[in-house]
Amino acid sequence: MPLAQPTAFPAEPDAWPAYLETTIDSALDDARALLARLKDGTARTATEVLDLWNDADVAIATASSAAHLLAEVHPDAALRAAAEERAQAAEDLVTQRGLDHELWQVLAATDPEGLDAAATRVREHVLRDFRRAGVDRSPEDRERLRALAQRCTELGLEFARNIRDDxxxxxxxxxxxxxxxxxxxxxxxxxxxxxxxxxxxxxxxxxxxxxxxxxxxxxxxxxxxQRIGWPANEPVLAELLRLRAERAALLGYPDWPTYDAEVKMIGSGTAIADLVERLDALTAAASAHDVDVMLARYREDVPGATAVTPADNLFYEQVVKSEQYGVDAREVREYFRYEAVKPGVLGVMERLFGIALERVDAPTWHEDVEVYDVTDGGRAIGRVYLDMHPRAGKFNHAAQFPLRPGIAGRSLPEGALVCNFPTGLLEHDDVLTFFHELGHLVHEVLGGHQPWAMFSGVATEWDFVEAPSQLLEEWGWDAGVLASFATNAAGEPIPAALVERMRRADAFARGAWTRRQLNFTALSYSLHADPPVDLASFTADVDARFGPYAPVADSHQYAGFGHLDEYGSAYYTYLWSLVIAKDLRTAFTDGLMDPAVGRRYRETVLEPGGSADAAELVERFLGRPSSFAAFEAWLAEGTTA
Structure with missing residues (x-):
């Protein structure tokens, strides 16, 4: 079977409605037909059943990915709304499939004898997901679970839309x-x-x-x-939390985090609570010290200032770094011109992973979007889209969106990098964000060559997906890497001495930064563990415990906390993955651009996609299980800076 051609977007604006019908709608129709075939009574082997299931998975992923992406990036509001309706339809189909008792019986009746290891893993995961959907519950409970899942999808899309449009x-x-x-x-x-x-x-x-x-x-x-999404998202979030709790209870779990964590690396809801307590102990003193330093400097400007808030922390972080560490952020940004950073960061990825990015002239959803074919030794292995600058109605953070699943021998993976960078000078944090999100995109492409859709691309446990991206942020701190593309207007590369000062300065406020992430982690977890009646007062209580900054009065940041939709109770993922990323970094003992280690990392961690458990992938690369040691050492650097 020849490989499918890359996605062909319309070249004319008026062709987009038809595109939605001929791609997303037709893919969903194909999926429905494939699922119906599985229930037509034909005698099939386990391999034949799983192959049909995989075909349906491919069709659903094709429709869902395109719909979710276009709902966030297309410049036409009506088209975004139409794409969002189709994203809802794709999620509803997944819900219906998971609760289809007859379909479950077909899969459960398959004989695993004779299946290879990959197919056996697929079968086990499919049956696990059926159970977690509630397919073995009473008809009445299944109908309620279906309605709950559908409503949660509607609420999640509304929550994201309110943030994007505000x-x-x-x-x-x-x-x-x-x-x-x-x-x-x-x-x-x-x-x-x-x-x-x-x-x-x-x-x-x-x-x-x-x-x-x-x-x-x-x-x-x-x-x-911090008021983005408010007040519209107040009732949306309250209902979403309440319905997730009801779903968990109907499925026999004490709360949503317990249900959600069952299929993640961390394993249980109580383990999330334990992680919060462990990080609380590790960060409390260091964070308090960082904030005290900032507050003392604040009082030099504003005598009588009583607290550092999120309106002050970035300003006084850079003031302290300038005055005490010799790092002026204005000087640093002069070396990060977008026109040089973009090809520079892409070039680092090419050299590290032995790939090439070749610009392609192809229609997209907006004239600013750039298209690249990813090749390996001249062989095409994927296509990526870079949508890098802000515009009205566009997703307003930074993320990687899958566009098309890569299936070995059938189709190449496609994904989009969606960011909101300025077109001129970037902050160093923007460069780190570029590396981070590109890490997801590289993972999508290199991992997108599995035969099974459910394991292709960024398909590991959800609390591992950030680790490869957080690892790649390390390249944004390396003097040699930065000198390869970071130049000022005169063409002079960023001095190694400046990068070293930046690294030392970065240790300042590390405790406070980690504590802030812990705040979001605790909020994400505890909102779901015991949904509160009053979101504002509950958030204030979390702020009071974890801080590290005094809250801004009359703000409602939970209404714009977009991760509460996609990540739910699992915002801990960022700190959990950071622990792993710091450990992965220890393998690059001869420099970050060591091609042998880069190749080994590519082959053992990225290319397998979700074909093995994340803990196994990490152990293959490190030669041992992951540990907290590197993370604790990194955190301790901040207390001695």
């Missing part, structure tokens, strides 16, 4: 932008009323929080950012 603004006088870099000021001229409009999008938000000397401006924009 771009807020503040207007300030030009003199209130003191401290902002010259290029930022040039891009933000005053209007006819003599005022400058700032938005809550990242290219405005992060520079203002980092450089604006006026605390009132920082506070105003930060407060608006």
């Amino acid at each position: 771009v807020r603004t503040v207007r300030v006088r030009p003199e209130q932008l003191a401290g902002l870099p010259e290029d930022f000021l040039a891009e933000h001229p005053a209007d006819d009323e003599g005022l400058v409009t700032l938005t809550t999008e990242y290219p405005d938000l992060l520079p203002v929080r980092t450089y604006a000397t006026d605390p009132g401006v920082r506070l105003a924009l930060t407060r608006e950012h």
Whole structure:
């Protein structure tokens, strides 16, 4: 069978509605027909049954991935809405399939004898997922579970839409932008009323929080950012939490985290709570020290200041790093011009993993999107799309979206990198984000050559998926790597001495940063473990315990906490994966660009996709089980800086 051709997007705007019908709708129709065939009474071997199941998986993944991506990035609001309806339809089909008693009986009746290891793993996972969907419950319970899952999907899409569409603004006088870099000021001229409009999008938000000397401006924009999605998402989130709890109870679990964690590396809801307590003990003292240092410096500017809030922390982090570590963020950003960073970061990935990215002229959903074919030794192995700058109606964070599942011998994997970087100078944090999200994209492509759809691409346990991306952030701290593309306007590479100062300065506020992540982890977990009646007061209680910063008054950050949809109770994933990433880093003993280690990492961790448990993949690469040691050493660096 020849490989399927890459996705062909419409070249004309008026062709998009038909595209949705001929791709997403037809793929869902194919999936329904394949599932119906499985129940037609024909005698089939276990291999034949699993092959049909896999074909249906491919069709559903094709439809779902395209629908979810276009719902977040297409410039036309009506098209986004139409794509969102199809994303809902794809999720509903997955729910219906999981609760189809007749279909379950067909799969359960298969004889595993004679199946190879990969097919046996597929069969085990399919039957496990049927059980977790509730297929063995009473007809009445199955119908309620179906309705609950469908409603949760609707709520999740609404929650994400409310965040995506809620771009807020503040207007300030030009003199209130003191401290902002010259290029930022040039891009933000005053209007006819003599005022400058700032938005809550990242290219405005992060520079203002980092450089604006006026605390009132920082506070105003930060407060608006923390009110994104509110009040619309207040009832949406409350209902979503309540219905997830009901689903877990109907399935025989004490709470949602217990149900959700069963199929993740961490294994149980109580293990999440234990992780929170362990990290609480590791970060409390270091975080308090970091905040005390920032507060002392804050009081030099504002005598009587009583607390550091999220409107202040980035500003005073960079002030301390400038004054005590000799790192001026304005100087650093001069070396990170987007036009040089993009090919530079892509080039690092090419050299590290032995791949090539070749620009392709092909239609996409927007003229800013770039298309690249990924090749290995001249052989095409995937296609990627880079949608890198903000625009109205677009997903407003940074993420990798799968577009098309890669299936060995049938189709090549495709994925999209969706970011919101400025077109000029980047912050160093933007460069780290680029490496991070590109890590997901590389994982999608290199892991996208499995025969089974459920194990192809970024298909490991969900609490491992961030580890490869967090590992790749390390390349953004390496002097040699950065010098290969980070140059100022005169073409001079970033000095190694500056990078070393950046590394030392990065240790400052490490405890506070980790504590902030722990705050989100605890909130994500505890909201689901015992859904509260009052979201605002509950969030305030979590803030009071974990901080590390005083909350901004009259803000509702939980309403814009998008991970509560996709990650649910599992935001702990970021810290859990960071522990693993720091351990993976220890294998690069001869430098980060060691091609032999890069190849081994590619082959043992990325290429297998989900064909083996993540703990096994890590052990294959390290030659031992993963441990906390490297993470604890990294965290301790912050206490001695």
